Amino acid sequence: EDQVTQSPEALRLQEGESSSLNCSYTVSGLRGLFWYRQDPGKGPEFLFTLYSAGEEKEKERLKATLTKKESFLHITAPKPEDSATYLCAVQASGSGNTPLVFGKGTRLSVIA
């Protein structure tokens, strides 16, 4: 069974204090790994898709990396507006429309 585990469940950072969120996964052949940001009461916002081990993608203060067993979302010098829940999901090999399997998310709070 495909599974995604995110850690920590919650993370509190001071503004400017860099850190990383972890997403460990088991999947029967990885088609893609996805990161989303979700603000309270809103739908998740797409951030990145990673397809193969060694791949990295960046967007502003965020950088996502991928290995064969896990992905990291690195947050460099975070600001209060980075506070949100970050969701990780995997898509198993199959058609391009195979449903994603989501982790429970990491709730990030950045304090000014």
Next chain:
Amino acid sequence: DGGITQSPKYLFRKEGQNVTLSCEQNLNHDAMYWYRQDPGQGLRLIYYSQIVNDFQKGDIAEGYSVSREKKESFPLTVTSAQKNPTAFYLCASKGGGLADNNEQFFGPGTRLTVL
């Protein structure tokens, strides 16, 4: 602007009533999905449709029904058989298999409360 819309934003239901949540997309995506989100539980898949007039059950389909008569629309009905329907419902759509359009996008969500 292309995107996914869900309505209503908030919905209140009395016990024993069926309610239908709307989801429309103008992204020309073939696949559409319904998820349920509860605090601390993450997103759980209810139903999905990979093409018009076809849909499959997800992990928690009991008490729900869907239809896919048009490519743009994928309504979800929460029936009286769903024992604990109070939750945040999210609709999503996804492009095809090519790497550059394999992203799944979400609507803004509908919060359903059973009174």
